Amino acid sequence: MKKGGLILxxxxxxxxxxxSGFYYLGTAPCRSMIHGPQPELxxxxxxxxxxxxEFARISxxxxxxxxxCAERCRVTEQQNRKLKELLAKxxxxxxxxxxxxxxxxxxxxxxxxxxxxxxxxxxxxxxxEQGRRYLAxxxxxxxxxxxxxxxxxxxxxxxxxxxxxxxPHL
Amino acid sequence: xxxxxNPDSDERLRSVLREWVVDAPLPPRFQEQVWKRIARAEAPSxxxxxxxxxxxxxxxxxxPKIAFSYVAxxxxxxxxxxxxxxxxxxxxxxxxxxxxxxxxxxPYRADSPQP
Numbered sequence: 001m002k003k004g005g006l007i008l009x010x011x012x013x014x015x016x017x018x019x020s021g022f023y024y025l026g027t028a029p030c031r032s033m034i035h036g037p038q039p040e041l042x043x044x045x046x047x048x049x050x051x052x053x054e055f056a057r058i059s060x061x062x063x064x065x066x067x068x069c070a071e072r073c074r075v076t077e078q079q080n081r082k083l084k085e086l087l088a089k090x091x092x093x094x095x096x097x098x099x100x101x102x103x104x105x106x107x108x109x110x111x112x113x114x115x116x117x118x119x120x121x122x123x124x125x126x127x128x129e130q131g132r133r134y135l136a137x138x139x140x141x142x143x144x145x146x147x148x149x150x151x152x153x154x155x156x157x158x159x160x161x162x163x164x165x166x167x168p169h170l
Numbered sequence: 171x172x173x174x175x176n177p178d179s180d181e182r183l184r185s186v187l188r189e190w191v192v193d194a195p196l197p198p199r200f201q202e203q204v205w206k207r208i209a210r211a212e213a214p215s216x217x218x219x220x221x222x223x224x225x226x227x228x229x230x231x232x233x234p235k236i237a238f239s240y241v242a243x244x245x246x247x248x249x250x251x252x253x254x255x256x257x258x259x260x261x262x263x264x265x266x267x268x269x270x271x272x273x274x275x276x277p278y279r280a281d282s283p284q285p
Contacts (some may be wrong), residue, residue: 130231
């Protein structure tokens with residue numbers, strides 16, 4: 001029993017050690033990324049196989065872009081708050097509300113243009129093939145895709161576009 | 171032939187046994203105890219699984235070929251499970267970081283992660 005028990009225990013220990021070792025080694029790159037200073041940029045480096053020089057350039061671009069983006073977010077937030085207040089006071093669309101909506105739309109358009117410029121700069125800092133891949137991916141992932149509104153109308157949940165597209169067939 | 175199995179002595183033994191009278195009293199509830207023992211012996215053993223397992227560990231596992239196969243199988247199982255789990259975990263972390271990058275560059279996606 002003693003010898004058999006020892007073999008049983010040894011097998012279990014070896015199995016556990018194998019599991020732990022391979023799990024530890026397999027997750028090591030991801031763990032080092034997530035505990036790094038900028039995990040999302042570390043992910044970008046890995047995903048698009050960037051060299052250290054390319055990564056440094058892209059990190060600098062990112063560092064320059066983020067504060068500007070935050071400032072535009074602050075402006076948008078102010079506009080949203082003001083719009084809420086005006087809508088609470090007025091039951092109709094006053095010229096002031098109309099102006100604010102125009103302003104907010106301009107801010108959003110500027111925000112999207114700056115975002116696109118940043119993506120293009122980042123893609124240019126990458127090797128050409130990776131840059132093209134990055135640009136295609138990032139445009140697909142971000143609001144630049146603009147699919148939410150299109151889908152809303154395509155789904156027919158009270159959207160008039162669907163009705164319009166159906167009309168010729170009726 | 172065994173000398174104890176002599177037909178004459180056998181016959182004598184039989185006659186002695188025929189004359190023998192047991193006058194010692196039976197212990198109390200003797201019959202009930204006997205039936206209980208019979209029932210216990212006939213009932214399927216509840217610990218048969220553990221007995222078999224103990225026998226396996228005690229007798230079968232120490233055989234060199236079996237021991238080697240057992241250890242090798244557990245090692246392969248552990249390594250495979252570790253690799254697969256690490257892969258799942260890595261792809262999950264990868265998706266999280268991807269979503270974090272998108273949120274960092276797109277303020278309109280900040281509240282709606284797209285892993």
